[in-house]
Amino acid sequence: MTKLISWNVNGLRACVNKGFLDYFHTSGADLFCLQETKLQEGQIDLSLGEDVYCYWNYAEKKGYSGTAIFSKIKPISVWYGLEENDEPEGRTITLEFEDYYLVNVYTPNARRDLSRLDYRLEWENRFLDYLQGLDRLKPVIVCGDLNVAHQEIDLKNAKSNHGNSGFTAEERACMTRLLDSGFIDSFRHLYPDRTDAFTWWSFMPKVRERNVGWRIDYFLVSARFADRIADAGIDADVMGSDHCPVTLKLA
Structure with missing residues (x-):
């Protein structure tokens, strides 16, 4: 059994001060993916253990975006970004393993006024092409903050x-x-009708307590890998960010 975790930590340094390391060390994850690390190289010193391989994709803009993967399994190869390691916002990391690729992603936000929607849609086209190219070679696991609630069941106040x-x-x-x-969508594959299953909540008062949230963090899996999905979960009780971790177990 292989356990994967994905978490938008909304600033890793702040999350470390809110219990990140306790969760990391007790989670039993073999692969731990982060989004919105919001730091640069050398700005944090983590004690994750000698058996953990750490991969970072920092955004050029300080205090913005960024992804990371902490792996107890040594990958065959690692690369950053979608095209020739060119990703100034640090949004993707890909690890290649023997029987699958793991892609950790922080999808661009369209912004409240939708001023970045056109960029978001152009990025989505490139990302789809990238995933399809990998999928032609071997199955792909995609995880991260995809910044979209897909169906009305995936947010509290859809209307x-x-x-x-x-x-x-x-x-x-x-x-x-x-x-x-x-x-x-691994979670919906196992739990197609489960309601009130959210991964992000506004910081506004009482919103998380009342579970007025959105499900925008995912584990997607190549369809031909579906029989490997043993479980998919949402650790909604884990605090430290406005997002909570999501999990995937592979048989």
Whole structure:
């Protein structure tokens, strides 16, 4: 059994001060993926253990974006970004293992005023091409903050959020297209009708306590890898960020 965890920590240094290391060391994860690390090289010293391989993709802009993977399994290869290691916002890391690729991603946010929606959609096209290229070689596991609630079941107040960032028709269509291209939403594959299953909550008072959230963090798996999905979960009780960790267990 291989256990994978993905978590948008919304600033790793802040999250470390809120219990990150306790969760990391007790989680039993073989592969631990982070988004929004919000730091540069040398700005943090983590005690993760001698058996952990650490891979970082820092954004050029300080205190912004960034991804990381902490792995107890040594990969065959590692690369950063979608095209020739060119990703100034530090949004993707890919590890190659014997029987699959693992892609950790922090998808661009369209912003509240949708001023970055066009960029987001262009990025989605490149990301889909990238995943399809990998998938032609071996199965792919995609994890991270995809910044979209796919269906109405995936957020608390769907009716009032139609057209808002993260729930526009365009962003949802991109997710549909990705799934239709040969990928499975592991959580919905196992729990198609589960409601109130969210991974992000606003920092506004009482919102998380009342579970008024969105499910925007995912593990997607190549369809032909579906029989390897043993479980998929949401650790909603884990604090430290406005997102919570999501999990995947592979048989």
